Amino acid sequence: MSMTTKVGADVERTGTSNDIWMVRRSTRRHRPWPLFFIGVLAILTLGTYVHLTHSGTRRVVKIPKDEEVIKARCENLKSIPDPPPEFRSRSSSDRFVPGTRATLIKNATVWTGNNAGKEVVKGDILIDQGLIKVFGDKVDLKSESLNELSVDIIDTEGGWITPGIVDLHSHLGVMSVPKLSGAGDGNSRKGIAQPWLRSIDGLNTRDDAYKLSIAGGLTTALVLPGSANDIGGQAFVIKLRPTKERSPTSMVVEPPFTLNSTDQIDLHACGENPRRVYGNSRMDNIWAFREIYDKARQIKESQDAFCTRALEDDWEGLGAFPEELQYEALVDVLRGRVKVQVHCYETVDLDDIVRLTNEFKFSIAAFHHAHETYLVPDLLKKAYGDTPASAIFATNARYKRESYRGSEFAPRILADNGLPVVMKSDHPVLNSRYLLYEAQQAHYYGLPDNLALASVTSVPAEMMGMDHRIGFIRTGYDADLVLWDSHPLALGATPRQVFIDGIPQFDSAYEPPTLKPEAFQNLPETPDFDKEAEDAVKYEGLQPLEPEKSVVGTVIFANVSSLTTRASGGIVVNVFEASSDAESGILVTRAGKVVCAGMQEACSRFLSESDAVIVDLKGGAIAPGLVSFGSNLGLEEIQGEVSTKDGVAPNPLDKDVPSILGEGPLIRAADGLQFATRHAYLGYRAGVTLGVSSPSHNGFLSGLSVAFGLGSAHKLEAGALVQDVAAVHVSIGHAVASGSVSTQIAALRRLLLDPPSGDAEKWFEEVAVGQRTLVVHAESADVIATLLQLKKEVEDSTGEIIQLTIAGGSEAHLLAAELAEADVGVITVPSRPFPDTWERRRILPGPPITKDSAISLLLAHNVTVGIGIEEPWSARNTRFDVAWAALEASGEISKTQALALASTNLEKLLGLDVDPEWSDLVATERSDLLDFESKVVGVIAPRKGVVDLF
Ligand SMILES: *[C@@H]1O[C@H](CO)[C@@H](O)[C@H](O)[C@H]1NC(C)=O
Ligand SMILES: *[C@@H]1O[C@H](CO)[C@@H](O)[C@H](O)[C@H]1NC(C)=O
Ligand SMILES: *[C@@H]1O[C@H](CO)[C@@H](O)[C@H](O)[C@H]1NC(C)=O
Ligand SMILES: *[C@@H]1O[C@H](CO)[C@@H](O)[C@H](O)[C@H]1NC(C)=O
Numbered sequence: 020m021s022m023t024t025k026v027g028a029d030v031e032r033t034g035t036s037n038d039i040w041m042v043r044r045s046t047r048r049h050r051p052w053p054l055f056f057i058g059v060l061a062i063l064t065l066g067t068y069v070h071l072t073h074s075g076t077r078r079v080v081k082i083p084k085d086e087e088v089i090k091a092r093c094e095n096l097k098s099i100p101d102p103p104p105e106f107r108s109r110s111s112s113d114r115f116v117p118g119t120r121a122t123l124i125k126n127a128t129v130w131t132g133n134n135a136g137k138e139v140v141k142g143d144i145l146i147d148q149g150l151i152k153v154f155g156d157k158v159d160l161k162s163e164s165l166n167e168l169s170v171d172i173i174d175t176e177g178g179w180i181t182p183g184i185v186d187l188h189s190h191l192g193v194m195s196v197p198k199l200s201g202a203g204d205g206n207s208r209k210g211i212a213q214p215w216l217r218s219i220d221g222l223n224t225r226d227d228a229y230k231l232s233i234a235g236g237l238t239t240a241l242v243l244p245g246s247a248n249d250i251g252g253q254a255f256v257i258k259l260r261p262t263k264e265r266s267p268t269s270m271v272v273e274p275p276f277t278l279n280s281t282d283q284i285d286l287h288a289c290g291e292n293p294r295r296v297y298g299n300s301r302m303d304n305i306w307a308f309r310e311i312y313d314k315a316r317q318i319k320e321s322q323d324a325f326c327t328r329a330l331e332d333d334w335e336g337l338g339a340f341p342e343e344l345q346y347e348a349l350v351d352v353l354r355g356r357v358k359v360q361v362h363c364y365e366t367v368d369l370d371d372i373v374r375l376t377n378e379f380k381f382s383i384a385a386f387h388h389a390h391e392t393y394l395v396p397d398l399l400k401k402a403y404g405d406t407p408a409s410a411i412f413a414t415n416a417r418y419k420r421e422s423y424r425g426s427e428f429a430p431r432i433l434a435d436n437g438l439p440v441v442m443k444s445d446h447p448v449l450n451s452r453y454l455l456y457e458a459q460q461a462h463y464y465g466l467p468d469n470l471a472l473a474s475v476t477s478v479p480a481e482m483m484g485m486d487h488r489i490g491f492i493r494t495g496y497d498a499d500l501v502l503w504d505s506h507p508l509a510l511g512a513t514p515r516q517v518f519i520d521g522i523p524q525f526d527s528a529y530e531p532p533t534l535k536p537e538a539f540q541n542l543p544e545t546p547d548f549d550k551e552a553e554d555a556v557k558y559e560g561l562q563p564l565e566p567e568k569s570v571v572g573t574v575i576f577a578n579v580s581s582l583t584t585r586a587s588g589g590i591v592v593n594v595f596e597a598s599s600d601a602e603s604g605i606l607v608t609r610a611g612k613v614v615c616a617g618m619q620e621a622c623s624r625f626l627s628e629s630d631a632v633i634v635d636l637k638g639g640a641i642a643p644g645l646v647s648f649g650s651n652l653g654l655e656e657i658q659g660e661v662s663t664k665d666g667v668a669p670n671p672l673d674k675d676v677p678s679i680l681g682e683g684p685l686i687r688a689a690d691g692l693q694f695a696t697r698h699a700y701l702g703y704r705a706g707v708t709l710g711v712s713s714p715s716h717n718g719f720l721s722g723l724s725v726a727f728g729l730g731s732a733h734k735l736e737a738g739a740l741v742q743d744v745a746a747v748h749v750s751i752g753h754a755v756a757s758g759s760v761s762t763q764i765a766a767l768r769r770l771l772l773d774p775p776s777g778d779a780e781k782w783f784e785e786v787a788v789g790q791r792t793l794v795v796h797a798e799s800a801d802v803i804a805t806l807l808q809l810k811k812e813v814e815d816s817t818g819e820i821i822q823l824t825i826a827g828g829s830e831a832h833l834l835a836a837e838l839a840e841a842d843v844g845v846i847t848v849p850s851r852p853f854p855d856t857w858e859r860r861r862i863l864p865g866p867p868i869t870k871d872s873a874i875s876l877l878l879a880h881n882v883t884v885g886i887g888i889e890e891p892w893s894a895r896n897t898r899f900d901v902a903w904a905a906l907e908a909s910g911e912i913s914k915t916q917a918l919a920l921a922s923t924n925l926e927k928l929l930g931l932d933v934d935p936e937w938s939d940l941v942a943t944e945r946s947d948l949l950d951f952e953s954k955v956v957g958v959i960a961p962r963k964g965v966v967d968l969f
Contacts, residue, residue: 082334089340093326100356102273102487112149112497114272114520116263120171121147122521123158124500127175128540130507132182132477132491136469144180145170146498149520154494171523173502173516178534181472181507182492183238183499183519186451187360187410187479188387188443191240191259192267193218195226196447196853197860206245207252211297211304212311214352215345216252218242219274222267227854228447229259233524234868235452236501236514239272241483243387246288246362247296249307253348254286254360256483258499260519272485287361289368291421291659305371312379315349318342322350355404358384358484364421366391369398376403383407384482385441390416390425394559396436408439408482413460415449415892417697419659424560428552430474431465440466441482442474450853455507460896462508463951465548471508504532505539510899510951511906512539513866525867532866532909546945546954564700566730566958566967571610573631574966575622576942576957579604581640582616583915583947585935589923591643591915606641607631611961613940634957634968640947644708644939644958645901645921647894648929649826649848649887652710653727654688656696658890665691668714668722672766673756683770683779686714686722689743694733702894703729704969706948706955707921708939710894711745711929713794718754719763723747723782724794726931729894730958730967738962746824746930747782750796751806752858764805767795771813771821787813792822792930794846799858800830807834807841824928826887829859832873835880844883844928847873849893850900850920865907874920875908885925897921902949917949937961 083089124144131138143158144151145165153163160167193205204221207213222242232240239258244251255271262269293304321341328337342350351357363369363386376383382404386392389409392399400406409429416425426432430440442458444451454475462471470478480490488497498521505512515531517524525531534540554562580597582604594616595604607615607625615622625631655664668686669676676684691714699710713724724745731739749770751763774783785791797803803825810821820842825831828845829852831838838845852862852873865872877884886900893900898921905917912920926933939960946953958967 080334082332086334089329092340093329096322096326096354100484106487107495109150109495110148112520114258114497115149116520116522119149119521120169121145121152121165122171122173122518122523123160124180124502125158125172125174126177127180127502128177129154129492130179130181130472131493132473133493136473136477141177144492144500146500146518146521149498151492151494151496151498151500154492175502176534177540178515179503179505179507179540180492181236181501181503182476182480182490182496183501183517184236184454184475185479185483185485185490186237186240186444186446186454186475187385187441187482189240189242189446189451190245191228191232191242191446191451192222192224192226192257193242193244194447195223196228196855197857198855199857206247206296208247208296211248211293211299211307212250213248213252214250214311214349215347216244217255218244218252219255219267219271222255222257222270224265224267224270227860228451229261230868231853231864232446232451232454233259233517233519234514234864235455236503236517237451237454238499238501238517238519239480239485239489240446240451241360241479243286243360246286246292249288249293249304250311250349251286251288256485258519260522260524272488287359287363287372289361289363289372290365291419292362301367301371305375308375309378311346311349312353312375315346315353316379318346319350319353352381353379355382358482360385360387360410360482361407362387364388364390366395366398368421369395373398373402377401384484385410385439387443388412388422388445390422390429391560392438393426393429393432393436394424394556396433396438399438406438408441408478409433410441410443410479410482412445412449413442413457413464414896415890417657417892418890419657423657426555426560427460427464428548428555430461430471431467432552432556434466434470439478439482440470440474441479442471443479447853447855450851453851455512459508459510459512459951463543463545465545465552468508468542505535506542508951509535509539509541509543511903513907515867530870543951544945545951548954564697564704565695565732566969568968569963569965570632570968571965573625573628574608574957574959574968575625575631575633576606576608576636576641577603577619577626577633578636578638579606579641580636580638581642581947582606583640583642583918584940585643585923585933585938587935589927589933591919591923593915597638600638603638608959608966610964611959611966612936613959632966632968634942636942636956637945639942639944639953639956641940641942641959642706642948643918643922644941644960645706645897645918645948646709646711646925646929647702647707647729647888647897647921648711648846648885648925650889650891650894651712651715652698652702652729652891652894653692653694653696653712653725654715655891656693656698665693665715668716668720670716670718670720670756672719672758672762673717681777683775683777685720685747685778685782687725687744688712688714688723689725689727689740692725692727692734692740694727694731694736694739696891698891698894699729701892702897703958703967704955705895705898706941706943706958707894707897708941708958708960709741711925711931713746713748716750718752718757719750719766721748721750721796724929726929728960728962730960730963737964738960741962742931746792746794747786748794748796748826751802752796752798753856760802764809768809768812771809772816786821787817788819789821792824792928794824794826794929796826798827798829798856800833800861802858803828803831803834804837807837807843810841810843822930827859828873829854830861831882832863832871832876833861835877835882838877838882839880844885844924845877846885846887846925846928847877848887849889850874850886850904866909872904872907874904875911878908878912878916883924883928884920885928886920887925898948905949914947914949
């Protein structure tokens with residue numbers, strides 16, 4: 020006999036003080052249940068018992084005391100997550116901090132997020148009670164019954180305002196900085212699929228990055244567990260500002276216990292990460308998913324069966340609500356009450372997960388990283404339920420196989436296919452302070468401006484289920500706003516103020532950046548990359564990158580508005596600058612060498628050469644080819660794949676160096692060079708023509724760096740090897756494999772004063788007598804100070820001046836005067852600092868937190884400064900790094916000085932012997948190298964003897 024007896028609606032209620040009794044007229048005839056059986060079952064499961072009076076039509080059933088609670092719970096299972104109706108008319112935010120003054124922001128240019136990000140409104144915004152109270156043409160305080168004295172008033176002078184920036188993929192607080200061994204709560208290694216873990220349980224409120232990210236306009240982040248597991252756990256949405264309570268919980272937006280619906284967000288991961296950690300194959304991983312989803316499905320089905328009966332008052336032998344705490348979140352996924360975020364890159368993995376969604380009928384909010392989603396739009400559309408968004412990086416790619424086919428054109432291709440695009444940081448992988456920069460780059464490579472801004476505001480808000488309160492500028496929304504100093508899609512856009520829950524994040528002691536000039540207030544007119552985007556799809560991410568044409572004969576660059584070159588003495592000079600649109604210059608090359616340059620008339624005779632190739636730069640510019648230093652550029656193709664890399668040089672402080680290398684070997688990067696890597700070619704196509712790399716190492720001794728051409732196909736090509744030994748490189752710091760810092764200094768002292776025979780003797784003697792540059796990679800001001808002392812000690816002993824350069828130098832600004840005094844230059848790597856380790860923690864963050872940046876401060880002290888990168892993929896962004904450094908110095912760095920940061924200064928600091936006449940030049944169309952409006956169209960490469968055209 021079935022346990023699911025149908026119950027009719029004719030229920031009478033009687034009651035006693037403790038129990039609710041129900042007298043029920045049975046609607047059908049059944050055979051009587053043996054009393055003892057029902058009783059025992061009920062006692063076991065309901066904690067109460069049931070009387071049956073089986074007279075054929077009438078019986079008494081004892082039902083659970085908490086019947087209403089059970090029924091409410093059952094009803095609630097069906098509800099789709101949504102804020103309660105009264106939320107929409109709230110007059111004060113649950114996050115409002117009493118005492119916060121109202122602010123009237125006047126005369127702003129407001130990007131609202133409405134109409135797919137196309138709406139821009141000029142007007143005033145009144146924020147109060149943590150909310151956007153009034154937003155309109157002109158806000159009259161009197162009609163809002165506000166006392167003018169209790170309202171702060173900001174006149175933005177027409178400046179841009181956007182909603183606070185929203186990061187859909189962050190590990191803020193769970194992978195906090197500076198990185199210490201007591202932190203690192205992003206990943207559990209205790210199981211392959213653990214939907215029960217919660218990122219909030221590891222959220223460190225002491226992460227140095229919160230305030231830095233706020234300084235970039237970030238106000239809200241989804242804090243995900245790491246991706247070491249198939250299911251890493253539940254993610255939480257936080258606002259970054261400090262709270263009065265100072266607790267992790269108080270940072271959470273809408274914690275689950277106040278909203279009865281969903282707000283757990285699960286992180287699933289497919290592909291390489293869980294494989295690596297668990298030694299699984301993809302097949303094992305997907306089985307682990309199916310197994311746990313099947314378990315959740317069973318729980319869900321038994322809950323549904325339970326609820327069907329409970330809601331029909333069929334309590335007979337029903338038992339307790341079936342649940343298991345560990346699977347609660349996953350059951351809610353199957354109920355459509357949980358947003359699922361999936362870390363997934365490659366087509367094979369995307370396909371696996373799409374199949375999983377259809378097998379178990381749940382939908383996905385976004386695929387994260389998603390480096391191949393642009394190649395499989397139709398596959399994405401097959402996912403169960405809503406089509407997932409792709410949450411991606413702009414140009415960070417090729418760091419593992421899964422990301423090898425990643426494309427800078429992915430955002431626009433996804434958008435062309437009608438798929439939602441989110442730009443994300445994966446903080447601290449990318450510093451989320453610069454999340455907006457990801458959107459700017461996506462825009463540069465073709466994502467429409469409305470979607471670019473939406474990709475870091477309204478779309479991520481929607482994908483995290485928070486678009487009812489953040490991600491838009493609308494009346495009644497949270498007062499999370501950013502006032503920018505320029506158009507938000509202009510390079511270097513910096514907040515003048517950030518409001519979170521109506522609270523200004525920079526206090527009155529702070530001097531905000533002023534509004535940038537008019538030219539920065541407009542949307543950059545980005546180049547046409549249609550052909551490149553088409554090719555990305557055609558070649559499935561691996562389109563050929565070598566130059567389209569290499570011309571030995573005459574090439575004429577016409578309509579040049581500015582010519583900047585290297586000059587003798589290691590400086591960059593402006594040769595001409597058109598003063599009006601009508602004026603234009605011309606530059607003529609033969610065999611890759613400039614033979615004429617000047618105003619149109621000066622070289623017009625070449626225009627009649629019939630076989631000359633003419634390149635119309637349309638008002639563009641010619642600038643020095645840039646140099647990239649600091650990463651493994653030219654020594655690796657895919658960071659995570661050992662078979663694609665040179666590998667690691669032996670570390671004499673760690674273990675015995677193989678005797679075949681002799682005493683004191685110094686490894687030469689030149690011997691491990693790889694050419695035609697995608698990183699190198701992409702750099703070349705972005706105006707970086709020279710790479711300098713030192714051997715990879717895991718502490719202390721690196722070896723001899725090499726300078727090489729990024730546009731060369733192999734080492735034996737003319738111009739490929741530019742300088743086979745550049746400088747001697749060592750690192751001093753808390754490397755795991757190199758003993759103490761003081762041991763490393765002792766070893767360096769010995770190498771300088773009394774080197775062992777062999778290579779070390781040869782090269783360090785050159786260093787000791789000032790004929791070879793020594794580059795020491797060091798971050799901490801204490802180490803740098805010790806190095807300055809050591810330099811003096813050696814100089815006192817030898818009577819010669821050492822050429823010393825500090826690379827890294829996160830804390831170098833603390834010793835700006837001392838470095839200048841010792842004539843020691845600094846290569847800042849990266850160019851915008853981040854305190855990811857203890858030795859790097861005392862950064863000078865730059866605007867808007869401090870007026871000076873480390874670069875501008877060092878330059879002001881007359882320290883020679885170069886800029887570097889940490890990972891090869893970012894070589895291509897050097898031109899923007901340079902421009903950014905200049906923008907952060909508010910006009911104190913000229914264009915030529917900016918270009919020098921990544922050309923002549925670097926060459927000097929790395930001991931390169933450069934003849935300006937044999938140095939590369941870069942031609943850009945429509946504008947110069949330093950902004951989002953230009954496109955690199957050619958490299959004038961005298962060492963190669965050609966002009967490369969793209
Ligand atoms: C959430 O639960 C509360 C209290 O039980 C109830 O008042 C509210 O209406 C519920 N909201 C939703 C969206 O179900
Ligand atoms: C708003 O700012 C613009 C730009 O500074 C200015 O021209 C205009 O007069 C201002 N309008 C009002 C109403 O203040
Ligand atoms: C320079 O630009 C003008 C205006 O766009 C164009 O007409 C002319 O052909 C260009 N000159 C060359 C040599 O391409
Ligand atoms: C830097 O050099 C310039 C020009 O040589 C000089 O005028 C200035 O005083 C120097 N600044 C410092 C801080 O030494």
